[in-house]
Amino acid sequence: MTDDGPLRLHPGGDLVLDPDLHAPAAARHHVRDLLAGAGRDAWIDAAELAVSELVTNAALHAQTAIEVSVMLSPQEVRVEVRDHNPTGPRQRRYGAHATTGRGMGMVAAMTDHCGVIQLEDGKIAWFTLTAGAPEPSLDEILAAFDEEQWEVTPSPPSSGTAVGPPPPVTGRVVLAxxxxxxxxxxxxxxxxxxxxxxxxxxSHPETRVDFASAEVARTALLDLVDVEVRRAPSDTGRPVTLPEGHPSPLREVRAPVHLALDVPPAVAAASAALQDVLDAAERLARDGALLAFPGQPEIVALRDWVCEQVQSQLRGVPPRPWVGSADRRxxxxxxxxRSSAATAAVIDRVRSSPRGVVASDARNRILGVSAGLAASLGWEVDDLVGRRLVTLIxxxxxxxxxxGFSRHLSTGRAHVLGVPLLLPVLHASGHELLCDFVIEQVGAGDGQxxxxxxxxxxxxxxxRRARPEGS
Structure with a gap:
């Protein structure tokens, strides 16, 4: 209700869309035409942006038919996007330069109110824009990315019965x-x-993967792990603090946490489908078919470990702890x-450089190292080339x-490039050498x-002799 009467469905305000890439554009045009026809031009930009995000989320994640409704009063417009997947949206808390996870915060920042109504057979994501409301400041927009600003309305109780549905059957999974x-x-x-x-x-129908099952695992498993990781006490154990003066925004590395999760048995098969989906994406990324870079081996291994622990523990196999990023594999x-003429030229200069220098690629592989530096670190050049850079960390x-490097590949932003650093380097014998560092990024042709x-x-x-690990 408003002072001018209840919101009313605008004539032609309902639109049903298929969950494909054309849906967001169709929703934008629909909302724009209705608002322009009603003389509500001031709401068009924000409404287009918000409805595009909600419809995109429904198309990508719900994978059901999408219904868009527009309701107008003289003082307010309310837009609802309904799908038939009951899994609700969750605002991500990613880094300031993340390339994904921004949509829910953006909708909250650009509209006056927004929320989700949970239904037994789906959900309705909605937002309103109000006449005369002040435009948000830049600080308010940025703050929206860090706050949960969604009103969540649970499903109304089923009529005719006072007994709710039985709780879902779950199995206990321990991630150590x-x-x-x-x-x-x-x-x-x-x-x-x-x-x-x-x-x-x-746009490539030959890409046959089970997105629906993968989405079940993503929302029921990965999101659950994410929530529990963030909820775990940050002072458990001794955090590893980066050296003083290091410019990374990751000021410390939290100690590992142990999680006990209750997950439905169906998540086992879904997690296998998620692995297939992510493996397909990694292969395409390595071939240059996606905008994203392939994941670092540690990140892929961590994902596989979580998924495989769910699958094996739900079959009764005892938990196996994460091997740790320091594992020699x-x-x-x-x-x-991969090499190019430009890459080969850079590597030749590196090998013959009188200065200490290491050249690596986007997978952290060492492609070249100067002979003097290799010797000072206890390595032969040919034995060090081909290993990953973590060998020296x-x-x-x-x-x-x-x-930090994974986020650099995703966002293009790096805090350490061109900044003089003082860091320990791992000698082949296992002791640490304190070294002066400067890291730079250079083009090597073919977009590499x-x-x-x-x-x-x-x-x-x-x-200074490094303290033993864990001391």
Whole structure:
């Protein structure tokens, strides 16, 4: 209700759409035409943006028919987007430069009120715009990305009975040693890959993967892990703090957490489908068919571990803890590095450089290293080339490195490029050497980038012996 009477369905205000890539544009045109015809031009931009996001979410995640309703009064417009998947939207809390997970916050920032009505057979996501409401400031828009601003209305009780449905059958799954910093970077990567693959699959019908089952696992499993990881106490154990002066926004790496989850048995099969979907996306990303970069091996392994623990534990197999980012298997990469003439030229200069320098690619593979630096780190050049850069990173810092580098690949932003750093480097014998660092990104042709780390080990008198890990 408003002071001018109840909202009324605008003539022609209902629209039914298929869940495909054409749905958001059709919804935008529909809302724009109705508002323009009613003389509500001031609401058009915000309404188009908000309805496009809600319909996109329904098309990508609900995978059911989508119904758009527009209701108008002289003082307000209310737009509802209904689908038939009862899983509700959840606002993500990703980093400031994430490329996904922004939609719900954007709708909350650009509208006056918004919410979700949960139904037994689906949900209605809605928003309103009110005449005379002040435009949000930039600070208010940015704040919306960090706040839950959705009103959630539960399903109304079924008529004719006072007894609710029985609670769903669940099984207990224990995830021992989940690394919070790495998991949050992995979750961001997984969501981006699923979204990219859906967009790719819309124009490539030969892409046959079970999106519906994967979505069940994404919302019932990955989201649940994400919620529990963030909820776990941050002071459990001793966090690994980055060296003083390090510019990364990841100021510390939280200690691993142990989670006990209750999940429906159907999530086992769904998690296998999710692995298939993400594996397909990774293959396409490696071939350059997606905008997203392939995931770092640690991130792919972490995802596989979570999914496989669900599948095996629901069959009665005892839990197996996460191996940790310091596992030696992550120091090698089975995939051959791709090369180009430009890459080869850079690598030749690196090998012959009188300065200490390492060249690596987007998978963190070492493509070249100067002979002097290899010798100072206890390696032969040919033995170090082909290994991953984590070979030279102390175990306590690897999780922060992988999380930060993964976000750099997703967003293009890097806090460490061109910044003088003082960091320990791992010697082949296992002890740490304090080194002066400068890292730069250089083009290598064919849209590829290489990363050059200029490393200058400090004199023995300036070295400090690193504390044993975990001390």
């Amino acid at each position: 040693g989940v690394p919070p910093t790495l998991w949050m970077a992995a979750q961001e990567h997984h969501d981006a890959m699923v979204r990219e693959l859906r967009l790719y699959g819309a 992550f120091e090698v990469d089975a995939e051959a590095a 102390p175990p306590s810092l690897r999780e922060a490195h992988i999380a 980038s290489l990363y050059l780390a200029w490393i200058d080990p400090r004199d023995p008198g300036q070295q």
